[in-house]
Amino acid sequence: MNATIFPSQLKGTVKLPSSKSLVHRHLIASFLAGEKREIPVRGLSQDILHTMKGLYALGGDFSIKDEKIFFRGRRTPSEEGEIFCGESASTLRFLIPLAGALGLKRVFVMEDSLARRPLKLYEKLLPAHGIKLQRDGNRLEISGKLTGGNFCIDGSESSQWVTGLLMSLPLLQENSEIVVENPSSQNYIDLTLELLGDCGIAIHRAENEYEILGGQAYRSPTQTVAEDASQACFWFLAGLLGHDIRLSPWGEDAQADRKALKVFETMGLRLKREEKTLRLLSPRVIRPVKVFGDEFPDGIPPLVLGAAFAKGQSRFQKLHRLRIKESDRLETLVKGLQNLKVKADIQEEGIILQGGGLSGGLVHTQKDHRMVMAFAIGATKATGSVSLSDGESVKKSYPDFWRDFQAMGGKVIFHEEKVKESKVLNL
Template identity: 35%
Template sequence: MKATIFPSTCSGTVKIPPSKSMSHRAIIAASLADGKSTISNLAFSEDITTTIEGMKNLGAKITCFDDSIEVEGIKDFKHLKDPTVFCKESGSTLRFFIPIFSLCNQTIAFTGENRLLKRPQKIYEDIFKSQNIPYIQDDEKIEIGGSLKSGNYELDGNVSSQFISGLLFALPLLSEDSTIHIKEPYESRSYVDLTLEILELFGIEATYSDSNTLFIKGGQAYKANDYTVEGDFSQTGFFAVLASISNDLTLTGLNPQSKQGDKQIIDIIKDFGIEVKENADGYSIKKGELTPGKIDLQDCPDLGPILTVLMAYTKGESEIYNAIRLRYKESDRIAAMETELKKCGVEIHSTEGEIKVVGNPPYECNEELSGHKDHRIVMSLAVAATLFKQPVTINEAHFINKSYPTFFEDLASVGIEVNYE
């Protein structure tokens, strides 16, 4: 699919979709609980459907409704239907599944598509090998040959927090206690907090014994629970930046008390000079004069691409730092935004983990932009293009389906002219 964005201004209200990160976690926790749970306010993006299919494969009985699911969890790990587990392009699914599925104690292959198996997986390889459990990775799959053991784990904190979350799901189900020590720098810590929040709601205890060490009691059991997913602050980024550069918007469906790290988007736009009013279920954002700033991306990596757009529309020099992990997502997100924004005349430079932009709008673009097969690049470029002097087409726009299938409909609903047939 290609999407063409015509110069246009936004106004009105948009309901932000449910959090993908919280949805993955709730589906997994409910599937591991012996009993019936209902997960409400779900959206069936590709990543979420992939996690649901995976949990069905493990033996959970899941019935899908319009925006919810009923889950009858697994009683034990003896009912794996297919030893090949397709994780499509979802890093969360793959990295959460590996320790959990290992509890089946058999040979299992995890497969994926596009860039998934090229993203870092060495942390698990090292763990499995240190426990003498077969672990083989090639271009097609990661194959494991047995169950992880309880014990004291030590992990690098700057590769992906998804390894920590994956272990947190599985270790409580082993008979002995475990600890996970995370080495500094500990990045994306907020995502581990989301895992701990869901674990607690589903009856699992895991706590920090010091700021970098998690203690996980063994021999625990997940308890079924009903859970409603809150709105997604990563997706909020696109509309918060759109409002900041274009015109006023009200965003609903959000929990202003959320623990999501990407809630930082609200403080970031405020730091850039934007007036934001907090409402019971979201925010009203008023376009204003933007002033340049410096942004620490350590705990909110998924905001990276859209923040380069905010910087491009802010006159003067702005900077993002602690951003190296953007290079290991669905695309190299630093290189992708640099390449595409340069095509539009934006002055943007990067080092390995930093991005500098000297904003000097307006911009014009006379060529097609590439979405780099990455949902967050497509959505960021779409927001940037609303203020170009002429219509711009973005290719590979269907990659939005990974996290936000109704993105273009929502964009159109607030007045942005977009053609995406």
């Protein structure tokens, strides 16, 4: 399904979806605690459903009703089975060590872009700790029983490897230690540690080293799931572009993408807090920025689209992790911007662009949900209509995006016409 967006003015209150990062973690923690629990969740994305079904394959019992997930306890799992991960890297990276800790043989099935994303860290690390991994295309079979000990992790690609082990290692009899080299997205690890503490799991941290005692037992989390800061970034972009937007709710926690709000403010976005609602006030002028994006990579696409409207040149650096997302986001962003007549280029694993606004045109989003949403919001202020491929990909993380977009006055037509490919043009 492709989408053509027309210039329009947005106005209204967005009820933000629940944090996808936190829901993944809450589902796993509830499963490990084994106690019945009700988890209110707004916006059941495909990624969340994959994790829930993956935990079902490990012996969890779940149901869904009225935007609530009900965990009903654990049952005896089968000795073998499959876990379909779709394109959810969190599902894959969190559940591999968990299946190993439970001693369950499972085949993880990956779809499209996930099959191209890195797995070498687990393939190198886990065999030394009792796990056999056998890869056949988009299928990864694991068997054996995870053992504790010392785990040295290169954290430059993702913090998800660390979270997967932090949540699974307390189940083992042995003590363990994780040493993280080249850490990235520390905020996501902090989210994990905060939830583990709420579940009664003790992790002793010294800088980038984590000591995990074996033989620990989970208790059911008491925390609620906060709103998704990464999805809020698309509406921050809308506010920056002059739309009258309120976000509800809006709180504070360790989600990395909350840092992106500071950059939007630097660009000129003004804020007004109204109890639990955040009102976005349009800037007097959109200023160019220089951004290091390694700590909040999911916030970069809407920031780049905002910079396309700035008065001057913006630079985004340290974006190497965007190469290994649902698409190569450096390429996808720059191709899309160039198609909309923005002077943009890739330089040293970053993006340099000259602001001035978007024209109409065609953008191939490479089935990347965050590309669709960023360009959709940017298109509302383009000088002509903008056609995007793969509009349905928003279901991966924000299934209600188009509903919210249209409810606030966004003009879009959905169709099946193909959007043609384009090549990156050097400045």
